Amino acid sequence: MNAQPNRHKLSLYNTLTRKKEVFAPADPNRVTMYVCGPTVYNHAHIGNARPAVVFDVLARLLRRLYPHLIYARNITDIEDKIIAAAKAQGVEISVVTEKYAQIYRDDMRVLGVLAPDIEPKATESVAEMISMMERLIEAGHAYAAEGHVLFNVPSFADYGRLSGRERDDMIAGARVEVAPYKKDPADFVLWKPSTPDQPGWESPWGRGRPGWHIECSAMIEKHLGQTIDIHGGGIDLQFPHHENELAQSTCAHGGAALARVWLHNGFVNMGAEKMSKSLGNVLLVHDLIQQAPGEAIRLALLNGHYRQPLDWTDEGLAQAKRMLDRLYGALRGLADVKAEPTNDAAPDEFMAALTDDLNTPKALAVLFDLAKQANTATDPGTRAQLKAALIGAGRLIGLLEMTPEAWFAGAGAASHIDGEEVERLIAARNAARKAKDFAEADRIRGALADMGVAIEDGPQGTSWRVAS
Known part of the structure; x- marks a missing residue:
């Protein structure tokens, strides 16, 4: 199937080149997009929801313009915050990650976010991460030291191009760990040792676990290839996460670009303030969808241009x-x-x-x-x-x-109510009444009541509303 001719040329602002460009995928019949997904140790906040909604719109548009899109959005399910949460709860990390990954999926579905084509988990690609690190070491772009593997930042002359930061600013901005085994203060961790009570995998450098940045590079290579068409995420990921991804992937692939286009959405601010845990103004999607329709939350996120900061009120x-x-x-x-x-x-x-x-x-x-x-x-x-x-x-x-x-009956005011499911149940109840199976009709009425739906039978049929 060939790409369809389109009178609407897609233009996107490329963070790497700092200009708007006409989008030109390598293969119009196989467009690839990767977006950094959640680190699953807690509920997602409204700032986490913005990239999910923005790139969902882009995915829908790309599917309109091209015959085939492969959209991957990962799950980060190994990270120090996850380990700390699991330890605090006295459970395995998978208990924490599976719980919050499903909550994230459910919350995003209420916001109308379609599932990505691929949802890779970091823990399922550790072998690929180790392979990438071995290649980086062999090429002189990484080195092993005291059970760690670190990326050698001075070996990549273009480091800093994506974020446009000076070296001193990057070192300060990354809040880098000062460690005696580092050759350069800017070098970042690809692999670190695990203590016996921490999750870990066997590697050439001992039992340990991957650093955050190498995870996305390996998952992209595994599922989409060396060079993808679009890499997206929030502006907070531009540095150091995306800068480091770009560096290690480019070096692991002999200079091949990681992505043709880099897209970043702006912050969500609470009023005029940046949302942060320290300010106590973090708004969780899980709470918000109990108070407002999912479509309204989605529309509020789309009311501003995706690259601009959005004041949430x-x-x-x-x-x-x-x-x-x-x-x-x-x-x-x-x-x-x-x-x-x-x-x-x-x-x-x-x-x-x-x-x-x-x-x-x-x-x-x-x-x-x-x-x-x-x-x-x-x-x-x-x-x-x-x-x-x-x-x-x-x-x-x-x-x-x-x-x-369904909207005016109240489903729009109660995001937990699925209007289509209500209509299906009403049709089943009407069929049961027609068959004089009144016990089944009563059972369905009870099921609707349990969902928070009140129904009324009248000359024009059965109507419903959200029960007060």
Whole structure:
């Protein structure tokens, strides 16, 4: 299958070159993207959710533009914070990582984030990490010392290019460990020894565990290849994590680039303050989705351009909910119109905004203009086109995924309620009543009540709402 000709050229801001470039994958029939995922020892906060949502939009767009995308988002399941959490709880690290990895997946699903094609775990690629370290040592880019393996930063002349930092700033910014076995203060750890009570793997340098940076390089090589099209993550990862990834991968692959394009999303700030544990203003997604619709949280994250800092406020979230009320209201007004969205349903102006470095604020403006037109249109053909365009454009950025009935019945206000599942259960109850199986009908009503859903039977059928 050949890549489809597309009138919308995708442009992306490349952190490495510091300019916007027309995206040109190595193979248009196999586009590759890797995004740094969560370190699973605690609940994800709203700042962690931003890259998940941003790169979900990019993945959806790439699938529209190209016949095949391979999107990998990793799970970091071996790291000192995980070890500390497991020790504090008196359990194996896998108990901690499996619990929080699943919570992360569930929370992101409520925000409309689709699962990546590949979700590699660091602990499943330790052999590949060891192999990469051996190659780096052989090429003179790494060295073993006192059970450690360290990357030799002075051996890579381009170190610092991604972050644009001076050497002294990088050493200070990385908060590097001063150790007598280091040849250079900037050298960073690829492998470190494990004590008997710490998780570890056998290696040529003794029993130990990998450093954080080598994990992503090895997983990228294993699952996607030496050079990928897009590497993404939050701006907080630009240095030292991505800088170190770039260095070790380039050196392990004889100078081949790790990624053609580097993308970074901006911070989420709480009001005007940067979110941090020390300030006590960390907002967990797990708590937020109990208070607000997942789509509203998603829309609030997309209301700003992904590269800019985003100020998170209660009013901003309330505004996102009102915005969705308007969009679903327009769709409700088109309830009598039969229109199935097609792959081309998103209008040109919407696609032009998205393909211009994911300009979601501009794309949303187009979406609301469609809703405004829909509220006044009277011609049946025009209304059908507007409905298809609204749904098609909305779904391309992960919005308008439920029916207006489900949204206004309360599923939009209670993210834990699956509107489609409610509709399925109501249909099953109606079938049971028709078959005079009243015991089963009562059982389903009880199951709906347990979900927090109240139903009412009337002349027009069965309606439902979130129970108060």
